[in-house]
Amino acid sequence: MHRDYIRATLLIFASIAIGVVGWSGHVLLLPVAMGFPVLWSLTRTRLLAAPVSAGYFLAASRGLPQGVAAFYSSDIWPGLLLWLCASMSFVIVHAILWTKNAGTRPFRYLIAVVIMAIPPFGITGWAHPVTAAGVLFPGWGWWGLGMITAGLAGLVTRIWPAVAIALTGFWLWSAAVWTDPKLPEAWRGVDLELGVSLGREAGLQRQRDMIATVRGAASDGALYVALPESALGFWTPTVERIWTGAFIDSDATVIAGAARVDASGYDNVLVAIDRKGGHILYRERMPVPGSMWQPWRSWFGGSGGARADFFANPVVSIGTSRAAALICYEQLIVWPVLQSMLHDPDLVVAVGNGWWTEGTSIVSIQRAATTAWAKLFAKPLVTAFNT
Template sequence: MCRDYLRPALLIFASIAIGAVGWSGHVLLLPVALGFPLLWSIARTRLVAAFVSAGYFLAASRGLPQGVAAFYSSDIWPGLLLWLGASLSFVAVHTVLWTKNAGTRPFRYLLAAVIMAIPPFGITGWAHPVTAAGVLFPGWGWWGLGLMTAGLAGLVTRIWPAVAIALTGFWLWSAATWTDPKIPDGWRGVDLELGVSLGREAGLQRQRDMIATVRGAATDSARFVALPESALGFWTPTVERVWTGALRDGAATVIAGAALLDAGGYDNVLVAIDRKGGRILYRERMPVPGSMWQPWRSWFGESGGTRADFFTNPVVAVGAGRAAPLICYEQLIVWPVLQSMLHDPDFVVALGNGWWTKGTSIVAIQRAATTAWAKLFAKPLVIAFNT
């Protein structure tokens, strides 16, 4: 009787450990997440598969309750409810598609992986094991993604030991030769430590401080300066005039986050500013569900919340190059980066405002995931975060 409970308990504890270690924020540990499909496949019942899925996902997203509590300045309960609610789609998909039939299991798992990578389930498709492709197959691009997909399928078959050994070999080789993505020529990303005030304190002095930061970062070799999400606050004609005037005597172009407000809500955008003026460069495809993106408001005739532009503007022109922009939450899910890579951009620009994640590994996970994707497709990477 004890043995009947011991195996499921070990599988659940192992899934928790895999989620915690694989999504600890260290890019070279991302392949640990490949243990999840293996544990899912060797579960003997659908119920155990559900608990294995829940353990992995909840451990991987463990920073959410504390982050939500900080974002809303509330106690831990709203964060716990959102944490559990967000896990439902992941657990439901992997529970429904689990099967005892070894012949169809690889197809079932691949279907689950695809479902969790694209909307609507992909909207909360965090901690996707396919993200590890950039660590195992850096520079292999779509071929590497294909090999990673084949490896995931192989891990849920009877030959999983051979597949695991092969993937471990790629992992060790990559770790031994690993280098971070290079920064594109002429670019500089500026990290800030302004906490909750970024985007909320929008006075003239804050704009002047940002301008001084840009001037310190802009040199002859760095003509493009990236500032974090929300760095400019609300994008207005007045803010545009202040920045255009400040950049009039230089050749620098600033790429910064801002909010574009109207009667129906607002867009979370990236703005490009130089001495000739400013323009909206990018509108976020997938804002944070719940705290930013609140589509249910329109159902009740209410306004507010951030608009999701989903599949628009996957690449944008900046100078002589084409960038794949990723704002904050988009770095945690799969489809925005893959959609951008279909257009073969020249580099990736990843911006975020992570003040609310203090004490968690969320920002580190965002950096690790973005780094892995940039390495997979051999793209230079610019990162700018506020903490």
Template sequence: MCRDYLRPVLLIFASIAVGVVGWSGYMLLLPVALGFPVLWSIAQTRSVAALVSAGYFLAASRGLPQGVAAFYSSDIWPGLLLWLCASSSFVTVHTVFWTINARTRPLRYFLAVVVMSIPPFGITGWAHPVTAAGVLFPGWGWWGLGLMTTGLAGLVTRIWPAVAIALTGFWLWSAATWTDPKIPDGWRGVDLELGVSLGREAGLQRQRDMIATVRGAATDSARFVALPESALGFWTPTVERVWTGALRDGAATVIAGAALLDAGGYDNVLVAIDRKGGRILYRERMPVPGSMWQPWRSWFGESGGTRADFFTNPVVAVGASRAAPLICYEQLIVWPVLQSMLHDPDFVVAVGNGWWTKGTSIVAIQRAATTAWAKLFAKPLVIAFNT
């Protein structure tokens, strides 16, 4: 009887360990997440598979309760509720697709991988093991993604030890030869440490401080400067005039986060500003569900919240190049980056405003995931975060 309980308990604890280590924010540890499909496949009942899935996902997203509490300046309970709700899609998908039939298990797990990569379930498709493709197969592009997907399916078969050994070999070789993605020529990303005030303090002095930061970063070799999400606050004609005037005597182009407000809600955007003026460069495809994207408001005739542009503007033109923009939450899920890569951009621009994640590994995980995707497709990467 004890043995009947011991195996499931060990699988659950192992899945928690895999989630904690794989999603610790250390990029070269991302392949540890590949332990999840193995544990899922050797669960002997559907209920144990559900618990294994829950243990992995909750451990991987463990920073969410504390982050939500900080974001709303509340106690831990709203964060815990959101944490559990967010896990429901991952657990449901992996519970439904689990099977005791070893012959059909690879196909069913492949379907779970696909379902968790695209909307609607992919909206909360964090901690996806396929993200490790960039660590195991840097520079392999779509071939590497295909090999990663094949490897994931192989990890749920009876020959999973051989597959695991092969993937470990790729992992060790990659770790031994690893180099970070290059920064695009002529670009510089600026990290800020302005905390909660970024995007909320919108006075003229804050804009002047930002302008001074850009002038310090812009040089002859760096004509494009990226600022974090929400760096400009609300994008208005007045803000545009202030920045255009400040850039009139230089050749720099600023790419910065802002909010574009109207009667129905707002868009989380990136704007491009130079001496000729400013323009909306990019509208976020997938804002944070719950805190930003609140589609249920429209069901009750209410306005507000951030709009989700889902599959629009996967790449944008910046100068003579094409960039794949990723704002904050988009760096944690799969489909925005893959949609952008279908258009073969020249580089990736990743920005975020992570002040609310203090004391968690969320920003480190965002950086690690974005770096892994950039390495997989051999794309230069520019990052700008506020903490």
């Protein structure tokens, strides 16, 4: 009994360590997350599989309580509650699908992998081990996704040490020759440090300052300039006229985040603006649950939350190119990027507004995950974040 207690304690602490290191925000450490299925398979009871799963998920998403507290300007308790609630789907799926039958264990774990990648459970499918595919198999595309899926299945079998050694070999080779995804030709991504004011302070002077920033970024001949999520504030005819007029003498196209509001709520969008005018380019498929996406409000006759378009607009046309757009939260989950890659886009455009993540690794994790996906499918990557 004492030996079982020690074993259980070690497994839980190991799962916490894997969550912390694997999701530290360093792209080359993402493969550490593949240690979780090994620990899951080493548990001897379903009762132990639950805390091992919870330890990994809570450690990987450890920045959430502090971030929610900053977002709502409140104490940490609402963030802790959301943190625990979000972990429940991950824990429930992995506890229910756990089995002591070694023959069916790989199949059951693969079911868990799929369930946590797609809605509804995939809505909180953070810290998914398949994200490491781009580090282990850069440029392999769907073959690389298949390889890591097979690897994850192998890690829950009795031959997991041999599978782990093989995957480590791919990891070390990739790390030795690693290069970040290239920036597409004629593109610029602009990072801002405007904190909480971005998207909330949208007066004329802020618009002029933003226009000057874009002009500076395009001064070396860039034809496309990406700004972070919420950069323009509310998307209105007045804002469109200001920006269109500012670029009447330019060949540049601005891709910027904004919010389009109507009586039933709002869309978190990317807009494209050039000298001919502006239009909505992309509507976010999965806004942040809780703080933005609040579907329960409609159950009580309310409105005002961000709409989730789920499987809409997987790719958008920008000039002669087709892009996979990912706004903020979409970079932390699996299905939006894989849905986009089914359409073979020419590049990936990832934007975010991470002012509320100060003191956490959330933005770094977003960058790492997006980089890994772009490397897996060998796509150029444009990023623009506000902190």
